[in-house]
Amino acid sequence: MAEDDNGSAAGNRLDVEGSNLSVLSWEQVQRLDKILTDTIPIHGRGNFPTLEMKPRQIVKVVRSRMDEKKICVRDVRLNGSAASHVLHEDSGLGYKDLDLIFCADLKGEAEFQTVKDIVLDCLLDFLPEGVNKEKITPLTLKEAYVQKMVKVCNDSDRWSLISLSNNSGKNVELKFVDSLRRQFEFSVDSFQIKLDSLLLFHECSENPMSATFHPTIIGESVYGDFGAALDHLRHKIICTRNPEEIRGGGLLKYCHLLVRGFRAASESEMKSLQRYMCSRFFIDFPDIGEQQRKLESYLQNHFVGLEDRKYDYLMTLHGVVNESTVCLMGHERRQTLGLITMLAVRVLAEQNVIPNVANVTCYYQPAPYVADGNFNNYYIAQRSSVLIVLFCQAAGRTGGIVACSIGAVLSDSDRSSTPSDSWRGQTSPRVASHSPEPLRWRPGEAATPP
Numbered sequence: 001m002a003e004d005d006n007g008s009a010a011g012n013r014l015d016v017e018g019s020n021l022s023v024l025s026w027e028q029v030q031r032l033d034k035i036l037t038d039t040i041p042i043h044g045r046g047n048f049p050t051l052e053m054k055p056r057q058i059v060k061v062v063r064s065r066m067d068e069k070k071i072c073v074r075d076v077r078l079n080g081s082a083a084s085h086v087l088h089e090d091s092g093l094g095y096k097d098l099d100l101i102f103c104a105d106l107k108g109e110a111e112f113q114t115v116k117d118i119v120l121d122c123l124l125d126f127l128p129e130g131v132n133k134e135k136i137t138p139l140t141l142k143e144a145y146v147q148k149m150v151k152v153c154n155d156s157d158r159w160s161l162i163s164l165s166n167n168s169g170k171n172v173e174l175k176f177v178d179s180l181r182r183q184f185e186f187s188v189d190s191f192q193i194k195l196d197s198l199l200l201f202h203e204c205s206e207n208p209m210s211a212t213f214h215p216t217i218i219g220e221s222v223y224g225d226f227g228a229a230l231d232h233l234r235h236k237i238i239c240t241r242n243p244e245e246i247r248g249g250g251l252l253k254y255c256h257l258l259v260r261g262f263r264a265a266s267e268s269e270m271k272s273l274q275r276y277m278c279s280r281f282f283i284d285f286p287d288i289g290e291q292q293r294k295l296e297s298y299l300q301n302h303f304v305g306l307e308d309r310k311y312d313y314l315m316t317l318h319g320v321v322n323e324s325t326v327c328l329m330g331h332e333r334r335q336t337l338g339l340i341t342m343l344a345v346r347v348l349a350e351q352n353v354i355p356n357v358a359n360v361t362c363y364y365q366p367a368p369y370v371a372d373g374n375f376n377n378y379y380i381a382q383r384s385s386v387l388i389v390l391f392c393q394a395a396g397r398t399g400g401i402v403a404c405s406i407g408a409v410l411s412d413s414d415r416s417s418t419p420s421d422s423w424r425g426q427t428s429p430r431v432a433s434h435s436p437e438p439l440r441w442r443p444g445e446a447a448t449p450p
Contacts, residue, residue, distance in 0.1 A: 022226045024086070024193070024217040032078070032193060032217065033209065040098065042126070043167045048144040055098055057171065059199065061125060065118045066104065071111055074103040074433065076195045081173070083191040086088060088233050096169045096304065101192065106178035112160050115176050134330040147171055170303025183222040185250045186240045186257065188233045190223035236262040243276040245417075248284030251277035252298045255310045255317040259309060269417075274324035282327055288335055295343060297349050304384055307351065314344040355403040 013036055024032065029085035042051040059076055062102045066073050078086070081095035122139040123145055127133060139417065141151070150161040163171045184190035197215040207213065221229040223241065232239050238257055240246065254277050264270035295317075303310050318340045325333050 020221050020223075020224055020226050022230075024219055026211045026214065028086055028219075029198070029209070029214050029217055031089060032195075034170065035082055035086065035098070036195070036198070040172060041166060041171060042123075042145055042164045042172065044144045045146070045165075049128050051123065051133065053126050055100065056199065056202065058122065058126075058197065059100060060176070060203075061122045062118060063102070065122065066102070066115065067113050069118065071114060072105045074105075077103065077192040078195055079192050080189060083193045083219070084171040084188060084233055087191055087230060092368065096173045096302070097163075097173050099173045099175060102174065103174045104176055104178060106158055106160070106176060109153075112153075112176075114206075114414070115160060116149070116162065119174060167304075168232070169301070180442075182245050182247075184240075185246050185253050186232075186238055187221070187223040187229040188236075188238070188257070188262070189253075190221045190229055191233075192220045192222060194218045194220070221228060236260075238262045238264045238270075238273070240273070240345070244274055244280070246277070246280060247283040249294070249298070251281040251320070252294070252317070255313060255320055256302065256442045259313045259314050259322075271324065274320050275326055278321060278325045279327045282325070282332075282336075289340060291336060292339055292343075295339070298438065299343070299347075311344055311348045311351075314340055314347065315333070 005212075010114075036059075037054055037056055039052050039054055042053060045049060063073055063076060065376075078099065079101050080097065080099035082098050085095045104115075106115070117138060120141045123141045124133050144442065145161040145164055147165040148161070149163070152159055157180050159176060159180050161173060163173045164172060183192075194217065197217055198312045201209070201215040209215075219226065223229045229236075238254065243250075254273070263426075264273060281291075285294050299310055299313075303313070318337060322331075323339065324338055325336075330334070
């Protein structure tokens with residue numbers, strides 16, 4: 001029964017061409033079992049103790065209590081990057097969050113509240129021995145161990161999410177789904193693995209699993225064609241269906257895939273996909289404050305332990321927004337690009353990549369009247385903007401040039417008269433800035449103005 005873990009063995013696709021289902025090989029079953037049996041710490045805030053739990057245990061406890069409360073659970077699934085890791089170990093995605101989906105009947109507010117109470121009550125079972133549980137309320141548990149809670153109830157979507165905190169970013173996310181219209185963003189994250197047969201095996205079997213004796217476990221691609229989706233995962237291809245349905249956060253996920261080495265199948269497909277992504281992002285997050293909160297939240301949740309990739313990610317996002325945004329006014333676009341630039345500068349500062357002030361060289365782009373022989377060097381215009389270019393070169397790290405615009409933005413008339421010639425190392429107090437687009441320096445190049 002052992003087969004190639006890339007899913008290409010005969011019969012792995014249930015003998016149906018284009019099927020969305022596949023039977024896991026023995027190697028894949030082993031990876032799945034390891035994920036479900038590895039202990040994951042759930043860290044408490046303040047002086048609350050760390051909870052040590054295995055995903056298999058939390059699934060068993062939550063499901064049994066849902067059955068007691070007469071909430072029908074159709075099946076339990078592993079979703080997201082963890083499922084992709086099971087199907088193809090060297091996927092390039094890695095995995096952080098452990099996404100567990102409980103497909104259940106949640107018809108009213110009472111069911112959602114019951115599910116929430118069940119999860120919080122289950123946390124008591126994982127508290128260390130000796131802890132006095134009598135005075136610990138559900139609200140206390142929520143504040144101590146829950147990273148976020150989400151509930152969506154509308155005509156097409158009925159689901160809730162409870163995310164349990166882990167300081168290394170490997171949150172245990174329990175998702176309770178009655179209906180969900182769009183269950184994936186890209187084909188490479190469309191995999192779901194049904195866990196029921198494996199959980200039942202561990203409850204009933206007295207013998208350990210082996211290559212010739214293990215449960216049949218079904219994987220599904222909600223993208224549609226399991227074989228095609230798995231091929232995209234193996235070859236790091238970005239592909240999706242109906243990109244106009246992907247919510248605004250899809251742009252951030254798309255840029256994350258680019259940073260990890262994934263690419264669209266073709267140039268034309270990439271341009272079309274990027275335009276959809278950008279348009280939907282600005283529809284869902286029209287305000288600059290909302291955009292900043294979303295970006296900061298994404299960086300915090302998806303780059304734990306990967307802080308060195310934040311800068312490359314932001315530069316990739318900047319390039320996509322700059323190239324593919326067609327739905328914004330010019331000043332709105334510049335505002336968003338400026339936000340991304342500001343976050344990139346902050347990331348470099350946090351990593352101590354930006355040198356101290358004594359080592360910073362500032363280059364200015366003079367306004368056209370600087371060339372005038374009658375120009376007074378002591379004249380300072382009322383509307384000015386300084387573009388500071390930091391040449392960052394740190395030992396052991398790829399350097400970078402970050403341009404950050406400080407001060408008032410030039411008026412349109414000023415901007416139209418700004419020259420586009422090469423940068424010069426002059427110190428005129430009257431400085432112009434075309435856009436907040438960051439510049440980049442590559443290792444091996446001289447640290448001179450471009």
